[in-house]
Amino acid sequence: MAATGDIVLEVKDLTTHFHLDEGILKAVDGVDLTIKRGKTLGIVGESGCGKSVTSQALLRIVPKPGKVEGQILLNRKKDRDQAKVTDLVKLDALGKEIRDIRGGEIAMIFQEPMKAFSPIHTIGNQIMEAILLHSTDNEEKAREIAIQTLKSVGMSNVEQRMNEYPHQLSGGMRQRAMIAMALSCKPSILIADEPTTALDVTVQAQVLYLINELKAQNDMSVVFITHDLGVIAEMSDDVAVMYLGKVVEYTDVDTLFHGAQHPYTKALLNSIPAINKENQRLESIEGTVPFPMNLPKGCGFYSRCKHAVDGVCNKEDIPLIKVKEGHRVRCVLAETNLE
Template structure:
């Protein structure tokens, strides 16, 4: 899918090729991620959208090699290291080895969806921030604590000198999310993965968190992978967008084309389900049905059973190829010319 390889363009810092994450269960093989291609450039934001169960979070966990057992990861995950520009395949590294642990948290960080689960409840916020800083940046505990306090201040935490010694349960939801962002940013990563960082936050705090990520990206030059099901957030945050369904990318394009020229029926359905001020006495469009469990799926398009445009004998016969429609725009649909 990629028009330029990471080997040929220094602006590209992450390239994922044919990424697969399978779980061998008693019922069969669950294909959570099934042949995903992605590319990320310095200072850019890649949005990944789709319903729950489409494989968004598992894709990013596979990049960091933190997929839960019995998940098995295959495919290329090429990453350009910050220290020397060396390109390594993270997929070939041992998930508990020293090299991938050096990258994880130090060069690629993640804001997890639920900070209350991501933080240890028996350690203070400061303990957990300084642990990461001591592992990746400095061995001086006083300096590590100062970096942690400075980072908490950067993410808009009030009274960081006091907050650093508090436990996660002593903070509000918005404060915990800021602490989670500080944890991800304290080592100045090259790539920040944000897994629905505004879930369960009220609207004002959500806007503050989004502004914070954008400002930090501009100030540090980090690239961002932003996972969400909210297309309004994608419009504000992303440069390029990958729409996922059943473990596959069904459409990949820049954010403007996504909103004004989407071609895949699933993407169109997502866009039509967004409420607008112009809708008066109109029913909101919806995509009927739910995302099926990706075990022993029939051949053809995964969206076939829910697609209003589906054609029997066309869409449900063979696996659908990912084709280039125009420069930078790819679609997985046989009905698109």
């Protein structure tokens, strides 16, 4: 990547494979992504499609025996004037440089804050730890930053919450505390891995509004991972639809909802409940996502696709085809009318 002010992170041919006794499990298999400054990239797909493993690969926190390959090119704050980039794949996953990037340059809101927070340390202690690691070595200053950050995410009774443990907070408060910890060091990129899971609808709306508001205030880029297309419509500028470890469609959010071309994307859109479908059965996608090991050649969606052509779709692996500027589809039928 030629580092520019518009692109914060570029991912090229990213793979995350787990070498097991049974074979190679291809959780992420050749993903390309571009994250622009101040924009939100939505990553959507069914459970098991590789969304969360992709986010783990960006932070180099993939558990063993996972192996990350490809390129993750980060335009770091300190290097922007020099037009330099850092390839995160080449860094030692346990080294000082990647530890400086985690939290400092790229932060993450985990799917389940109850598991992400330490149960034996207070909320304030855990947020201060991140600040002391990346921003200042003054504990009094770190506490002040932590309090201000908790206030910025709408936490009530902040002085009291600083001394409480994760189990003492409600689900919405824990999620706010997780967002505060992620934002405490003013990262360039925020990865939100299904941050509204297990929250009631009202709290979900509050969390989504909060992320959008903080993104605008801090000129931050967001990678929003979800299986909810309604959230994608609300939050995203660009969207990557993933299936079986690959990006099958990549475009802007308006084109996704009004001009999607991949059969999987269309099937997802058709399964959304709508007011004008009253008394009609919801459409579903037959079958399940195949286990990503020892897969046959061809399109991963072949066994579930109503438009699949034998001898074409299952013959060779399908590349991303450029339909138009900013719109790529992994389907040999992408340029034909699939309706």
